[in-house]
Amino acid sequence: MATICVQGTELTYEEKDIIRFEEGLIGMPQLRRMVLINYTEIAPLLLLCSLDEPQVAFLVLETKAHVPDYAPQFSASLKQQVGLAEGEVPLTLVTVTIAPEWTASTINLRAPIVIAPGAMRGVQTVLTDTTYKLDAPLPSAYQEVAVGN
Numbered sequence: 001m002a003t004i005c006v007q008g009t010e011l012t013y014e015e016k017d018i019i020r021f022e023e024g025l026i027g028m029p030q031l032r033r034m035v036l037i038n039y040t041e042i043a044p045l046l047l048l049c050s051l052d053e054p055q056v057a058f059l060v061l062e063t064k065a066h067v068p069d070y071a072p073q074f075s076a077s078l079k080q081q082v083g084l085a086e087g088e089v090p091l092t093l094v095t096v097t098i099a100p101e102w103t104a105s106t107i108n109l110r111a112p113i114v115i116a117p118g119a120m121r122g123v124q125t126v127l128t129d130t131t132y133k134l135d136a137p138l139p140s141a142y143q144e145v146a147v148g149n
Helices: 076-082 140-148
Strands: 002-006 009-013 018-020 033-037 046-050 057-062 091-097 113-116 121-124
Touching (some): 002 046, 009 033, 076 121
Antiparallel strands (some): 033 046, 057 091
């Protein structure tokens, strides 16, 4: 197993867990190899860590389980770009911005990260559907859990 250090904590991953982003992430084209880490200390949030620049990691939230009403439509070309197989459901992540006051934390529903689990390829896209906000509130269930801790 390989390790990556995130803020002083060594986290493990396997080579098969590496997600390739041919174009990098929006505004960061150099970030082409990422790994998604389920770190129990921050659950249900996940860490999307760069292997190209190990000091870069993003807090993300998986939408299917945690934002059930989120149903963006992805183009056929995007699905092809990530290598999504016929009938395969993409893993869709949204970035999380933690505010000094936890209840003001937000998620970016406008620019999801779409991953084909079988191909382990991903892309970050900007949706044209303006009903999805750049700064939607973090789902209230997680605000209540965090405030209670």
